[in-house]
Amino acid sequence: MKRNTWQREAVRDVLDSGDAFVSAQSLYSQLRDAGHAIGLATVYRALADLAGGGEADCLQSAEGENLYRACATGHHHHLICRKCGTTVEIKADAVETWAKTVAAEHGFTQAEHVVDVFGLCASCGSALRSIPPRQ
Amino acid sequence: MKRNTWQREAVRDVLDSGDAFVSAQSLYSQLRDAGHAIGLATVYRALADLAGGGEADCLQSAEGENLYRACATGHHHHLICRKCGTTVEIKADAVETWAKTVAAEHGFTQAEHVVDVFGLCASCGSALRSIPPRQ
DNA sequence: ATACTTATTGATAACGAGTCTCATTACGCT
DNA sequence: AGCGTAATGAGACTCGTTATCAATAAGTAT
Secondary structure, X not given: OOOOOHHHHHHHHHHHOOOEOEEHHHHHHHHHHOOOOOOHHHHHHHHHHHHHOOOEEEEEOXXXXXXXXXXXXXXXXXXXXXXXXXXXXXXXXXXXXXXXXXXXXXXXXXXXXXXXXXEEOHHHHHHOOOOOOOO | OOOOXXXXXXXXXXXXXXXXXXXXXXXXXXXXXXXXXXXHHHHHHHHHHXXXXXXXXXXXXXXXXXXXXXXXXXXXXXXXXXXXXXXXXXXXXXHHHHHHHHHHHXXXXXXXXXXXXXXEOHHHHXXXXXXXXXX
């Protein structure tokens, strides 16, 4: 039987309180700093449960860290600020059908897809107006 | 000054000889098994160089491992078999413009995007015909 | 061909994210 | 309140990757 503990609630609360992707480690630090004596393993377990239950989205940062974010709605994609992590959910039916089509054209079945757009959000972008884009 | 060593060549050769994404670790094993006394660190360095120089593509597996694959052409995406790793390169101008548009609509600048499609290739798919799809 | 400079190598230590273990705790039911 | 057991948490552990640094060898000059 699934039980409700204050630890799970705490993790859920942190996720719900922000619209940016957070790593398990940083979420753990936040809770610790806030005075909650939660364990790291518990944070990982809670996040995995939330992601598995569809209450959170999970994506990998460029550094290979798993990042989580609250989300109740169905399948969608993300537009993520690579500076502050702020995220906008995107519905893109065109991309869904494109992915399915392109897979079928090459004989692939059971297609899933990873589609995320990274950039600088309006505020982070304007803060860097004088600095030339990297690369 | 950049120097040419047999180690770098060996790594490049392995990449060029296959059309599937490979991990640094497995590439290292392959070379070792083939009798080349190469060091693991060197493999990582060579792969990072190739990826940085545009000679290889890099993506992260679901387990967080970095996978590499030879590629000379410009920007493109991948259709990857999640069983055998076989990969097809995809050009998708529609997705490029979509990503740029969606970013602009939300005030995002310097947009990059991650677009990959995973599935089962024709041969892996037919091998599993009797087994129901997972999930 | 020989000497020399320094980029590259490689064994190994270090690091970091994430998982596993297992004794302890505490949720939810009766 | 009492009980069964899911959940917790400290720490050991795994594993991919990076850093260290002395030894090696590629490319150039002599």
